[in-house]
Amino acid sequence: MRIAIVSPASSGPRSGNRHTAARWAKFLRDSAHKVAVATGWDSGDEDVLIVLHARKSYESIERFHAARTGAPLIVVLTGTDLYRDIRTDPDARRALDLASHLVVLQERGLRELARRHRAKARVIYQSADVRFRHTPPARRFRVAVIGHLRMEKDPFRAALALARLPERHDIEVVHLGSALTPDMRKSAERWMKREPRYRWLGSKPHGEAMHWLARSHVLVVSSVMEGGANVICEAARIGVPVLASCVPGNIGMLGSGYAGYFALSDDKALARLLERAARDSKYYRRLKNAVLARRQLFVPSAESGAVRRLVREIKVAERTRERIA
Secondary structure, X not given: OEEEEEOOOOOOOOOHHHHHHHHHHHHHHHOOOEEEEEOOOOOOOOOEEEEEOOOOOHHHHHHHHHHOOOOOEEEEOOHHHHHHHHHHOHHHHHHHHHOOEEEEOOHHHHHHOOHHHHOOEEEOOOOOXXXXXXXXXXXXXXXXXXXXXXXXXXXXXXXXHHHOOOOOOXXXXXXXXXXXXXXXXXXXXXXXXXOOOEEEEEOOOHHHHHHHHHOOOEEEEOOOOOOOOXXXXXXXXXXXXXXXXXXXXXXXXXXXXXXXXXXXXXXXXHHHHHHHHHHOHHHHHHHHHHHHHHHHHHOHHHHHHHHHHHHHHHHHHHHHHHHHO
């Protein structure tokens, strides 16, 4: 089949949408489909359009629907789609109606959809092909924060939590990610000046970021909203425990019974978890075992199998429709 994948333009070099589009394109090309990846769809003879981000890609969704009425149109919903835009933005809401298929990236995402939209939705977990061993340092407790510095990520929550632990000189935060605004850069630089245990390293190549993750005791994901953080997939594959804000996107990735959640924007609660993870070996092992129990959800073969099944089902349905017509 001829397939177009649209991922909106991003200012960040490690855009989650961009990486998802690249992985899905590879999966489908490996199954002999002809795949083109772009930031928008204007015209073409594709049999299927796959779009990441309902609101940002709405113009492509609308054009494809008008030009290829009845052709399969798959919309992959991001965190800002699920937890903000489909509630308030008319384009995002219209995209749900125009889509023939919807995809969410973690199990809790289905709960955000109305019944009529849930009926055409499925869960496809993202995957991570990482081969690093978990080898944190022995003499300090290292906390990794990996993600671009933007408001949706609440990027300095770990630094704020660190400031609540003045006696713990052995705990440090290593923060990787691009500052997407001058104000975010200034904030990171100010934190480094006032807190010697906090280091902002800026954007790093993926391999280097994974090296830092594998050399950390825990990963902190403090996001205000998440569709399904790929860095959680990466942490689970390596075996790094995660301390995460208690928002649906993180719960959908780590499970409802996970013991590493803290209340949104609550650096005091995060500080308590950091202290507990650093000093309580039983608690730390509990987190690690829980993350390892989820890792099979995030293997590349599981994601590729789910993507290929979706397209295969569409292909069978199209053939059936052609025979009936």
